[in-house]
Amino acid sequence: MGQQPDNADWDPADVRYSTLRWFAGYPDPGFAEGPSRVNPLTGEIYDADIRFDAGMTRFFRREINEYVNPAGTPWMPWMEEPRKPFLAPWHNRPAEFCDLVGGAVRDAEFAFDLLTARGMDPQGPEANQFVHDYLVEIAAHEVGHTLGLRHNFRASTIHTLEQAQDATLTAKEGLTGSVMDYIPTNISTEGQKQGPYHQTTLGPYDYWAIEYAYKPIAANTPDEELPELAKIASRAAEPQLAYDTDEERGGGPFDMDPG
């Protein structure tokens, strides 16, 4: 992997290349997505490109909509809109769109302002680290989608608020159970112990889900893979692998999770 040179003879839209792609042009700074192309016969994901709007990293300094998109309205999943949000191949309902970044930029902006009010230099190394770690978290989430993962809105329950401020623990287990949650910036009250602001490592759920989907299994037929897959799946009840997804999160007729 490397930076695409100016004189490259390949195009990021070419299905043979998977890229993380920055672009400028869309007026909404809260925009990132992780679409993929899938072989309809086998389900195999053969190409994926993460797309970020470059405005994402400037949002902390100023909400760009205020002066370049005065006529714009906040994007909501149920609105008609010109671009197509991320949809996993099996998704076809608005409740299953990924609108992580739309909220994440505002959450992180609040956190950035709060830390600045507490004395952080907004142009200094701590601020740069903040933006970097935020990008890592968003990129990991969108890469998760390109690999076929769905949202996991229960992952943030595996640690208590106290554990979330324990950097030794979070380095080992992740800030939450999964980068596929919508994870708010982790900020403790002033003067208290502070863990990582963002999730920059995968969580136990992520490793488990990827193991199920991608672990090479010596088998001649799909059926021969079943015993090993069942063994991996049998861990589902472990507390650290807590999971629920879009249908359970609320707002629809299938809300089965009172939490």
Ligand SMILES: [Zn+2]
């Ligand atoms: Zn998502």
